[in-house]
Amino acid sequence: MEITLSLLALQLVTGIALGAIYALLAIGLSLIFGMLTVVNFAHGAFFMVGAFIGLYFMGLTGNFWFSLVLTPLVVGCIGLVTERFLVRPLYGRGIDYPLLLTFGLSWVLIEAMRLAFGVEGLPSSTPPELRGAVDLGIGYFPKYRLFLIFATAVVVIALWLFLEKTRYGLIVRAGSRDGEICRVLGIDVSRVWLVVFGIGCAIAGLSGVLAAPTRAVNPEMGIHVLAESFVVTVVGGMGSLVGAVVAGLLVGVVFALTSLFAPELAELSIFVLMAVVLLVRPQGLFGKAGLMG
Amino acid sequence: MSGMNEFIAFVRRHRVAASIAFLLVMPLLMPYQALAVNILIFGLFAVGFNLLFGYTGLLSFGHAAFLGVGSYLTGIGMVHMGLPWGVAVLLGVASAALVGVVMGYLAIRTRGIYFSMVTLALAQIVYYAFYKAERWTGGENGLRGIQVPKMEVFGFTLDFLNPNTKYYVILAFVAVALWFVSRLLASPFGAVMEAVRENEKRAAACGYDVDRTKLLVFVISAAICGLAGALRALHLSVVPIESLHYLLSGQAVMMCLLGGMGTFFGPFIGAGVFLTLEDVVTTMTRHWMAVVGAVFMFFVLFFPAGIWGSFMKRLDKSS
Amino acid sequence: MSVQPILEVEGLSKHFGKFVALNKVTTSFMPGKLSAIIGPNGAGKSTFFNVVSGAFPPSEGRLKFNGRDITGLAQHEFARIGIAKSFQITNLFKQLSAHENVRVAVQARHARYQIFKPRAAMTEVADRASELLERVGLAVHAKRPASELAHGQQRALEVAMALAAEPELLLMDEPTAGMSPEETVVMMDLITALAAERSVILVEHKMKLVMGICERLLVLHHGEFLAEGTPADIKANADVRRVYLGQG
Numbered sequence: 001m002e003i004t005l006s007l008l009a010l011q012l013v014t015g016i017a018l019g020a021i022y023a024l025l026a027i028g029l030s031l032i033f034g035m036l037t038v039v040n041f042a043h044g045a046f047f048m049v050g051a052f053i054g055l056y057f058m059g060l061t062g063n064f065w066f067s068l069v070l071t072p073l074v075v076g077c078i079g080l081v082t083e084r085f086l087v088r089p090l091y092g093r094g095i096d097y098p099l100l101l102t103f104g105l106s107w108v109l110i111e112a113m114r115l116a117f118g119v120e121g122l123p124s125s126t127p128p129e130l131r132g133a134v135d136l137g138i139g140y141f142p143k144y145r146l147f148l149i150f151a152t153a154v155v156v157i158a159l160w161l162f163l164e165k166t167r168y169g170l171i172v173r174a175g176s177r178d179g180e181i182c183r184v185l186g187i188d189v190s191r192v193w194l195v196v197f198g199i200g201c202a203i204a205g206l207s208g209v210l211a212a213p214t215r216a217v218n219p220e221m222g223i224h225v226l227a228e229s230f231v232v233t234v235v236g237g238m239g240s241l242v243g244a245v246v247a248g249l250l251v252g253v254v255f256a257l258t259s260l261f262a263p264e265l266a267e268l269s270i271f272v273l274m275a276v277v278l279l280v281r282p283q284g285l286f287g288k289a290g291l292m293g
Numbered sequence: 294m295s296g297m298n299e300f301i302a303f304v305r306r307h308r309v310a311a312s313i314a315f316l317l318v319m320p321l322l323m324p325y326q327a328l329a330v331n332i333l334i335f336g337l338f339a340v341g342f343n344l345l346f347g348y349t350g351l352l353s354f355g356h357a358a359f360l361g362v363g364s365y366l367t368g369i370g371m372v373h374m375g376l377p378w379g380v381a382v383l384l385g386v387a388s389a390a391l392v393g394v395v396m397g398y399l400a401i402r403t404r405g406i407y408f409s410m411v412t413l414a415l416a417q418i419v420y421y422a423f424y425k426a427e428r429w430t431g432g433e434n435g436l437r438g439i440q441v442p443k444m445e446v447f448g449f450t451l452d453f454l455n456p457n458t459k460y461y462v463i464l465a466f467v468a469v470a471l472w473f474v475s476r477l478l479a480s481p482f483g484a485v486m487e488a489v490r491e492n493e494k495r496a497a498a499c500g501y502d503v504d505r506t507k508l509l510v511f512v513i514s515a516a517i518c519g520l521a522g523a524l525r526a527l528h529l530s531v532v533p534i535e536s537l538h539y540l541l542s543g544q545a546v547m548m549c550l551l552g553g554m555g556t557f558f559g560p561f562i563g564a565g566v567f568l569t570l571e572d573v574v575t576t577m578t579r580h581w582m583a584v585v586g587a588v589f590m591f592f593v594l595f596f597p598a599g600i601w602g603s604f605m606k607r608l609d610k611s612s
Numbered sequence: 613m614s615v616q617p618i619l620e621v622e623g624l625s626k627h628f629g630k631f632v633a634l635n636k637v638t639t640s641f642m643p644g645k646l647s648a649i650i651g652p653n654g655a656g657k658s659t660f661f662n663v664v665s666g667a668f669p670p671s672e673g674r675l676k677f678n679g680r681d682i683t684g685l686a687q688h689e690f691a692r693i694g695i696a697k698s699f700q701i702t703n704l705f706k707q708l709s710a711h712e713n714v715r716v717a718v719q720a721r722h723a724r725y726q727i728f729k730p731r732a733a734m735t736e737v738a739d740r741a742s743e744l745l746e747r748v749g750l751a752v753h754a755k756r757p758a759s760e761l762a763h764g765q766q767r768a769l770e771v772a773m774a775l776a777a778e779p780e781l782l783l784m785d786e787p788t789a790g791m792s793p794e795e796t797v798v799m800m801d802l803i804t805a806l807a808a809e810r811s812v813i814l815v816e817h818k819m820k821l822v823m824g825i826c827e828r829l830l831v832l833h834h835g836e837f838l839a840e841g842t843p844a845d846i847k848a849n850a851d852v853r854r855v856y857l858g859q860g
Contacts, residue, residue: 101594107585114580274414
């Protein structure tokens with residue numbers, strides 16, 4: 001197969017679009033971890049729920065944009081309920097417990113989707129407005145992939161503004177379950193935990209609804225995505241939003257390019273990347289040495 | 294009730310013998326034989342996992358890799374290399390231990406909360422590698438044709454296909470493993486494991502090489518889970534690709550917590566309860582994963598010491 | 613004939629990002645003495661303690677123990693070569709009994725990686741642990757979980773665990789922190805007794821305590837070396853008085 005420039009560029013865009021999804025997922029994970037010190041093992045499940053619910057709303061209303069806005073809200077609400085009633089009681093106990101709980105939750109969510117939508121999954125399709133390709137000079141690029149990248153960029157910028165420019169964002173950035181800063185600013189700490197967990201899950205749900213047109217939507221999709229988000233997090237460094245974005249894009253591009261040149265090794269390639277990072281720089285590309293030590 | 298206390302103390306001192314005694318009669322309590330064998334195998338799997346999680350405090354989500362490697366290498370040894378079953382089992386265990394060295398080395402380089410994520414991801418490498426190596430592993434269809442009709446042991450010929458014989462042969466292996474685990478936990482190293490779990494910094498200040506301790510436990514844990522995998526290959530005569538799947542890693546976690554992490558026999562109880570529950574629930578509904586997940590969450594929230602662990606705590610309080 | 617210092621630091625610096633906690637500190641401690649590192653809050657005492665006790669390596673400079681360069685040595689090696697410490701914030705095995713805490717510390721010296729021998733059979737380890745508990749006055753609490761001990765008793769337990777390493781050099785970070793006056797007296801007596809048989813270096817900010825019992829003081833200020841000498845020297849030192857003016 002001849003590798004032309006346009007083919008390479010196309011695969012690069014595919015990789016960046018994939019990376020955009022990974023970046024979103026890693027950002028959600030990082031937010032939840034940074035604020036609550038909880039590794040959300042249900043993150044992949046929330047992604048999957050987002051994909052299912054997104055398709056459901058689209059089927060119901062025929063409107064992709066409506067689904068795009070509503071789905072994260074719904075998934076975020078599930079996140080709020082989860083934090084309030086399932087995770088919060090475990091904070092005193094040690095970092096493993098919320099992790100274990102979210103792991104159990106993921107099983108329930110997977111089965112819930114099987115119950116609601118069947119074992120086979122749902123057929124997904126690209127929304128009509130975003131079908132087709134666009135000629136950008138060097139070649140034709142799928143509209144939807146470009147939209148994905150654009151939408152992710154918008155979300156990341158919005159998040160950045162929220163974290164850097166607002167008072168609430170300051171608290172989230174200051175991080176940790178310490179509560180000191182919150183008390184100083186007169187904000188209820190548990191409310192902050194609740195909201196951050198909700199936002200993290202909402203972002204996972206959003207990445208699900210965005211990703212749905214690009215892959216098979218079935219109850220198992222969250223499991224692979226969970227492992228892949230962990231790879232991104234290790235490569236980028238937990239607790240770093242810049243790291244999440246850079247690592248997400250890197251992993252996506254590595255996967256896409258390996259699929260082009262050595263398709264057999266595509267899935268392995270990103271895990272090998274993680275292993276290399278672990279050997280050379282265990283704290284991740286943007287992580288601080290001794291973080292979590 | 295000091296007679297009762299004495300009895301309990303006696304049982305605890307001779308925990309290996311007591312466990313084996315229980316396992317000898319367990320098949321009589323089970324509705325059918327295959328469930329009993331499964332409990333043996335997964336009980337051993339959970340015991341191996343418990344060494345790392347319950348006793349050393351490291352939560353791995355990649356232990357399916359060891360079960361799977363143990364199964365596959367035993368199968369490959371017999372099917373592709375024509376090895377006798379005993380040698381093949383050794384190959385399985387050794388291979389699992391080797392994978393444990395590599396995975397452990399990489400995972401321990403990370404700190405704290407990363408560990409669970411990294412072990413999950415590293416196990417995925419093993420999954421994909423075995424999935425792709427179709428010539429050796431059969432890929433998606435699994436490895437088939439592991440035949441153990443007759444076993445030559447100490448001059449006796451055993452019919453492995455007889456369910457009773459199969460159970461007691463596997464029990465023999467499990468018994469040896471339990472004896473080893475018991476010695477390990479009672480040794481000075483056992484105290485080091487628990488010290489690392491309780492307070493790593495403190496353990497280091499006392500002079501213990503925490504990283505080396507973790508790696509050693511990781512490898513031992515991998516070997517024991519590898520043995521469980523090897524036995525599973527003999528039992529099923531096939532190795533399904535699901536043996537390496539993340540869901541199986543999750544099952545080890547669940548069994549361990551349900552039964553009682555950091556207790557000697559808890560993991561077996563956990564495996565028994567988990568597998569029996571799975572058996573019962575699947576007759577009532579297809580959605581057993583939701584039921585098990587909900588039960589697990591309930592335990593995490595309200596009974597983190599698990600069934601056996603809570604029972605042990607109750608005993609300690611009253612004595 | 614000059615005696616070799618037991619601990620020396622040369623040009624020791626420690627940065628946390630842009631923040632300079634220690635700046636080129638050079639000094640030495642003589643064996644057999646009870647020394648203290650003092651200074652106002654933020655002087656860098658804790659950072660200095662953490663570096664010389666092996667919690668983390670310095671950013672620059674060298675650390676020497678009995679003439680041997682131990683810069684960057686791993687934490688667990690420190691106990692093995694003869695440097696033991698007690699932490700500023702009590703750091704014990706909370707769920708284990710007092711005796712078991714010390715037993716684990718003693719075991720580190722003798723039988724770390726034994727896999728097969730039952731530790732219950734190692735009576736010499738258990739006996740030594742009992743001895744140490746006796747030494748710090750906790751023999752009666754041997755079976756109680758460490759979490760149930762009073763603050764002063766927990767601090768004493770820390771000392772017992774540090775002694776288990778049979779150290780030549782004992783480092784103690786604010787040993788009387790959070791103690792009542794009665795507990796403080798008991799601890800200071802213990803420290804004085806220990807200093808008779810080995811080298812002890814304390815970090816303290818209670819000036820009255822150290823002036824009374826220490827033979828040598830090192831004063832740090834803003835992470836830098838300010839002065840060193842006997843309590844009399846330090847009291848007379850103009851720089852020190854300027855820095856401490858108004859502070860007890």
